[in-house]
Amino acid sequence: MRIVYKNAVSLCSIQEGRYDWLLAHERKRRIIDYVRQYRTATVAQLAQEFGVHTATIRRDLAEIEQEGALKRTHGGVIMEQWTRNEPSFNERANVHREEKIRIGQLAASLVEDGENIIIDSGTTTLHIATHLIHRSDITVITNDMNVAVELRDAPGIKVILTGGELYPSSYMLNGMFTDHVLGSLHVEKAFIGTPALHPQHGLMHPEALLVPAKQGMIRAAGEIVVVTDHSKIGKLSLHTVAPNSAIHTLVTGTEASDADIRPFQERGITVYRA
Amino acid sequence: MRIVYKNAVSLCSIQEGRYDWLLAHERKRRIIDYVRQYRTATVAQLAQEFGVHTATIRRDLAEIEQEGALKRTHGGVIMEQWTRNEPSFNERANVHREEKIRIGQLAASLVEDGENIIIDSGTTTLHIATHLIHRSDITVITNDMNVAVELRDAPGIKVILTGGELYPSSYMLNGMFTDHVLGSLHVEKAFIGTPALHPQHGLMHPEALLVPAKQGMIRAAGEIVVVTDHSKIGKLSLHTVAPNSAIHTLVTGTEASDADIRPFQERGITVYRA
DNA sequence: CAGATAATGATCATTTTTGTTCATTTTTAT
DNA sequence: ATAAAAATGAACAAAAATGATCATTATCTG
Numbered sequence: 001m002r003i004v005y006k007n008a009v010s011l012c013s014i015q016e017g018r019y020d021w022l023l024a025h026e027r028k029r030r031i032i033d034y035v036r037q038y039r040t041a042t043v044a045q046l047a048q049e050f051g052v053h054t055a056t057i058r059r060d061l062a063e064i065e066q067e068g069a070l071k072r073t074h075g076g077v078i079m080e081q082w083t084r085n086e087p088s089f090n091e092r093a094n095v096h097r098e099e100k101i102r103i104g105q106l107a108a109s110l111v112e113d114g115e116n117i118i119i120d121s122g123t124t125t126l127h128i129a130t131h132l133i134h135r136s137d138i139t140v141i142t143n144d145m146n147v148a149v150e151l152r153d154a155p156g157i158k159v160i161l162t163g164g165e166l167y168p169s170s171y172m173l174n175g176m177f178t179d180h181v182l183g184s185l186h187v188e189k190a191f192i193g194t195p196a197l198h199p200q201h202g203l204m205h206p207e208a209l210l211v212p213a214k215q216g217m218i219r220a221a222g223e224i225v226v227v228t229d230h231s232k233i234g235k236l237s238l239h240t241v242a243p244n245s246a247i248h249t250l251v252t253g254t255e256a257s258d259a260d261i262r263p264f265q266e267r268g269i270t271v272y273r274a
Numbered sequence: 275m276r277i278v279y280k281n282a283v284s285l286c287s288i289q290e291g292r293y294d295w296l297l298a299h300e301r302k303r304r305i306i307d308y309v310r311q312y313r314t315a316t317v318a319q320l321a322q323e324f325g326v327h328t329a330t331i332r333r334d335l336a337e338i339e340q341e342g343a344l345k346r347t348h349g350g351v352i353m354e355q356w357t358r359n360e361p362s363f364n365e366r367a368n369v370h371r372e373e374k375i376r377i378g379q380l381a382a383s384l385v386e387d388g389e390n391i392i393i394d395s396g397t398t399t400l401h402i403a404t405h406l407i408h409r410s411d412i413t414v415i416t417n418d419m420n421v422a423v424e425l426r427d428a429p430g431i432k433v434i435l436t437g438g439e440l441y442p443s444s445y446m447l448n449g450m451f452t453d454h455v456l457g458s459l460h461v462e463k464a465f466i467g468t469p470a471l472h473p474q475h476g477l478m479h480p481e482a483l484l485v486p487a488k489q490g491m492i493r494a495a496g497e498i499v500v501v502t503d504h505s506k507i508g509k510l511s512l513h514t515v516a517p518n519s520a521i522h523t524l525v526t527g528t529e530a531s532d533a534d535i536r537p538f539q540e541r542g543i544t545v546y547r548a
Numbered sequence: 549c550a551g552a553t554a555a556t557g558a559t560c561a562t563t564t565t566t567g568t569t570c571a572t573t574t575t576t577a578t
Numbered sequence: 579a580t581a582a583a584a585a586t587g588a589a590c591a592a593a594a595a596t597g598a599t600c601a602t603t604a605t606c607t608g
Contacts, residue, residue, distance in 0.1 A: 023350045024565070026314045043585080053567050058586070074574060074585060145419055148440055161447055163437025163455045166422055173435055177455050181437045298555070317595075327557050332596070348564060349595065 027052070028060050032069050035077050036153035042076035079153070096229040099253035099274075100124045105131045106274035107191055107227050107251045113137050115188045118217045119147050121172040122193030124227045126150065132157060141185060141220075143178050143213055145171040167210070174213050182216030190221030194228050196237035199263035202244040204237035214241045225249040230256035244269065301326070302334050306343050309351050316350035370503040373527035373548075374398045379405045380548035381465055381501050381525045387411050389462045392491045393421050395446040396467030398501045400424065406431060415459060415494075417452050417487055419445040441484070448487050456490030464495030468502050470511035473537035476518040478511035488515045499523040504530035518543065 027050055034049065035041050043061070047054045061077055064070050070077045104127020111117055111128075114137050119125050121144035129150040132138060136156025142148055143162040151157045164178035192214060196204040203226065205211055218224055224246055230253050249270045252261070261271045301324055308323065309315050317335070321328040335351055338344050344351045378401020385391055385402075388411050393399050395418035403424040406412060410430025416422055417436040425431045438452035466488060470478040477500060479485055492498055498520055504527050523544045526535070535545045 023314050023316060023347055023352065025347045025352050054585090055568080055587090056566055059566085062587095145422065145435075148419065149445075152440060152445070159440035160449075160451070161419075161435070161437055161440060163435055163447075163451060166426060166433035166435060169427055171423075171426070173437075175434070177434070177437060180454070181451050328595085329558080329597090330556055333556085336597095 024060075028064055031057075031060055031077075032064060033155055035070050035079055036155070040076060040078045045076070096231060096253070096255075099229045099255055101127050102274035103227050103229065103251050103253055104128045106272050107225060108132050108135075110225060110249070110251075111135065111138060111189065115139075116141070118142065118182075118185075118187050118190035118221055119144070120190070120192045120214065120217060121147070121170075124229060125191055125193045128191050128227065139187075141182075141187060143173040143217075145173070162213075164213075172210075174210055178213045179216050182213065182220050185220050187221050189223045189225055190217045191225045191227055192217060194226060194241070195232055196235035197226060197228055197233050197250075198236055199234065199244070201236065201240050203241040203247065204235070205239050205241050206237045208239055211239050211241055218242050218246055223248045225251060227251045229253055230260060233260045298334070302338055305331075305334055305351075306338060309344055309353060314350060314352045319350070370505060370527070370529075373503045373529055375401050375404075376548035377501050377503065377525050377527055378402045380546055381499060382406050382409075384499060384523070384525075385409065385412060385463065389413075390415070392416065392456075392459075392461050392464035392495055393418070394464070394466045394488065394491055395421070395444075398503060399465055399467045402465050402501065413461075415456075415461060417447040417491075419447070436487075438487075446484075448484055452487050453490050456487065456494050459494045461495050463497045463499055464491045465499045465501055466491060468500060468515070469506055470509035471500060471502055471507050471524075472510050473508065473518070475510065475514050477515040477521065478509070479513050479515050480511045482513055485513050485515055492516050492520055497522045499525060501525045503527050504534060507534045 030050070031041075031046055034046065043054050043057050046057045046061075050057070061070070061072050064077075065072045070079060100123060103124055107125075107128045108131035111132060113135065116139040119128055119140055119142045121142070126144065126146050129140070129142075129147045132140070133151065133154045134156075135154075138156065139158045139160065140147070140151055141160045141162065143164065145161070148159050148161045151159050160181075162173055162178040162181040164173035164181075165175040166172070167174050192203065194203050194214075195206065198204055203214070205214065218241070224242075226247050226249070228250075233252060233256055244264065244267050247264070247269050249272070250261070250264050251272045251274060254273045256273055261273070265271050304324070305315070305320055308320065317328050317331050320331045320335075324331070335344070335346050338351070339346045344353060374397060377398055381402045382405035385406060387409065390413040393402055393414055393416045395416070400418070400420050403414070403416075403421045406414070407425065407428045408430075409428075412430065413432040413434065414421070414425055415434045415436065417438065419435070422433050422435045425433050434455075436447055436452040436455040438447035438455075439449040440446070441448050466477065468477050468488075469480065472478055477488070479488065492515070498516070500521050500523070502524075507526060507530055518538065518541050521538070521543050523546070524535070524538050525546045525548060528547045530547055535547070539545050
């Protein structure tokens with residue numbers, strides 16, 4: 001951001017039409033935006049960002065905290081968190097965590113500004129959401145409350161949660177309403193996670209209840225991107241969600257071997273290893 | 275447009291060449307447009323933009339504020355909408371917290387095993403969910419992710435989240451999908467929270483976007499239970515969500531006076547003070 | 549065209565906001 | 579645990595914005 005001090009008076013200093021000193025009110029609003037984007041900020045950072053004294057930032061933060069939007073700490077502010085973490089969820093998330101983060105980052109880079117996308121429920125797909133926070137003009141449809149919460153404060157992102165029944169002890173929505181919402185939408189891309197991806201049988205899943213939602217996502221999207229860590233490749237499971245011919249792109253980790261991915265490449269699927 | 279000849283022409287006005295010869299009224303209209311576009315503006319910005327003295331802008335702003343279109347602040351103006359910030363969730367949750375807990379507990383006791391109920395989004399209604407955790411054989415439909423998460427691990431409770439768009443910086447779902455889901459359900463009871471309950475006008479709400487969801491909940495339920503702390507009783511707001519005749523039961527706190535609740539009792543509404 | 553009326557610009561005392569300093573508290577490193 | 583470093587809040591000074599007043603300019607009316 002370009003900072004122009006108030007007392008630097010130049011009559012015709014309209015440069016690219018943006019005036020760069022802020023109303024106190026606007027500054028407070030932007031502080032909130034800033035912290036929502038980056039989750040945390042120091043007083044010094046904010047003072048520099050907005051070109052004001054740290055005392056001013058402290059005064060602003062005191063007011064903002066009073067309003068309840070953010071939580072102050074020594075040295076800065078953080079977002080008031082929704083951390084009611086499920087142990088089993090965390091456990092799953094920590095298996096191949098590094099790989100999943102890389103996959104999420106790469107998958108997020110496949111999303112272009114202005115697109116509407118579907119993000120499936122899952123630990124890997126959640127990392128896609130995390131990497132979309134700073135993006136703008138994107139609509140995300142998801143059946144995962146974690147994804148929704150992750151993107152809740154992202155100013156450039158509109159979040160639509162499919163309705164449905166809360167799958168026991170998870171943050172995932174399923175059932176008739178989910179299917180109905182997905183059936184009435186069309187998006188550019190769908191990012192689908194999976195516990196089993198087989199060279200012959202394609203996308204598979206052990207739980208029949210969850211199959212229709214995934215199939216609905218696949219039907220609703222023009223391009224299907226499957227994201228999964230390397231350990232799921234080659235696995236079999238009970239139900240076939242979709243054949244490999246429905247998949248356009250596969251994002252996995254560098255841990256996946258050439259042999260793992262070759263069958264998919266041969267079927268015309270673009271494979272990325274993050 | 276009327277032409278006004280001025281002899282004092284500022285350099286910037288020549289360069290800009292757009293806003294030089296404006297009638298006062300036209301200028302005011304454009305100020306409003308400008309602020310609508312940029313969300314905020316400083317007096318200095320506007321003075322430069324329209325080539326008039328800051329005192330003139332101040333006079334304009336005073337009138338505009340009088341008319342209610344914009345909100346003045348020190349140094350400039352902002353859009354009213356952004357000032358009249360609904361207090362954040364955390365802030366609201368802490369106002370009358372004890373009373374809301376009592377209301378939630380009493381309201382929860384109105385739910386019988388085996389029933390299907392709707393729980394509206396809100397801080398008071400969230401306490402209803404909290405008091406339902408140990409109950410069994412209850413289906414809860416809600417448009418609030420907080421309610422859903424609260425009941426996520428309750429073994430005896432099935433949770434259905436309506437779909438919809440995530441209302442910015444909240445945990446509330448709204449929009450077409452919400453309305454559709456609510457339109458296809460019927461439940462025994464709906465627990466509705468409200469920021470304004472008026473003896474004559476009934477259930478009111480300041481935000482038009484959120485009205486259809488509440489109306490959908492009311493239509494979907496056989497019995498309407500309004501839960502609200504005493505401070506909301508007697509308040510007016512912009513939109514009428516439902517007349518008092520639609521309400522069957524009102525749960526509020528002991529803080530509510532006899533005079534507060536009498537009008538509702540006279541209309542046949544059962545009133546509980548928790 | 550002259551005078552009335554309204555709008556604008558300039559000045560200044562007052563109020564609000566921001567910057568500075570410093571004693572105190574909290575965090576970090578030893 | 580103790581000392582050094584950093585952050586904080588409070589008090590005060592400086593700067594900027596405001597409202598009121600009054601002079602000036604532009605438009606309207608007869």
